[in-house]
Amino acid sequence: MQIAEIFRGPKPSISFEFFPPKSEKGAENLFTTIHELKALNPSFVSVTYGAGGSTRDLTHRLVLRILEETSIPAVPHLTCVSHNEPEIEEILVQYAAAGVGAILALRGDPPRDSPDYDRMQDAFPHAADLVSFIREFNGSDRHPTGGFGVGVAGFPEGHPESPSPLKEMDYLKAKVDAGADYICTQLFFDNHAFLDFRDRCRLAGITIPIIAGIMPITTPSGMARMAELAPGVCFPDKLQQALTGLEENLDAFASAGVSYTTDQCRELIEEDVEGLHFYTLNKSGATRQIASDLHLDNFQQR
Secondary structure, eight states: OOHHHHHHSSSSEEEEEEOOOSSHHHHHHHHHHHHHHHTTOOSEEEEOOOGGGTTHHHHHHHHHHHHHHOSOOEEEEEEOTTOOHHHHHHHHHHHHHHTOOEEEEEOOOOOTTOTTOOGGGSSOSSHHHHHHHHHHHHHTTOSTTSOOEEEEEEOTTOOTTOSOHHHHHHHHHHHHHHTOOEEEEEEOSOHHHHHHHHHHHHHTTOOSOEEEEEOOOOSHHHHHHHHHHSTTOOOOHHHHHHHTTOTTOHHHHHHHHHHHHHHHHHHHHHTTOSEEEEEOTTOOHHHHHHHHHHTHHHHHHO
């Protein structure tokens, strides 16, 4: 898979994110989800990488299984934290041999038991450093199909550690200048934030595709967890009004959350978004409902 070819195709591209389960039962449940979502003809799926590289082997095994058992291109996440150059090169060699076509290059979270972790001790202190290393690997002709495409993260509502929006755009531009092919954003619920981010990227000279990170809210606990994991993400008044009073009626809560996300995606499509990337939490129901309501599979088949 050449990621550039995907973004030259019909818009929007449709993709899903999974995390590697830690049990056999979890793995089988996930593959049920993957086969259910396969009917939507996704452009690709991505697989997360735990804090400090804690799911390195699990991520690798899940990526290989997706490639072996489905026809869906798999894009593994790869982070800088706690890795040296030989370790990253070994991972790239393995992925190249497996036929992986693209990697999402991230700075990543530090190990959970190291709150004072010093990123400057890493071989790649910044995501741009990892992007550059992947490009150098590609230039060594060690990938049998011509090299990895590279994705990077973007934050429409700002990264919690960023000193300023202007400085954060400089960091993003550095990743793009290092060789990134596309940007996948953090989840957001306010489309104005995404559209403003996209406009600011274009003003900064960032012209690569920007795909929107989408996460349907289906449970009150899930909403609370999102607020914890993605500090700074806005929960707009319209969304809160739709969900208020439904906390004790889980079916109604899920229905309202999916309806909001459906409207959100519809507006993004009207605004000519280049891709919709669904954070699935390894479940298919909400994503399949949204895809059905918006006929997203038709976009992929054009």
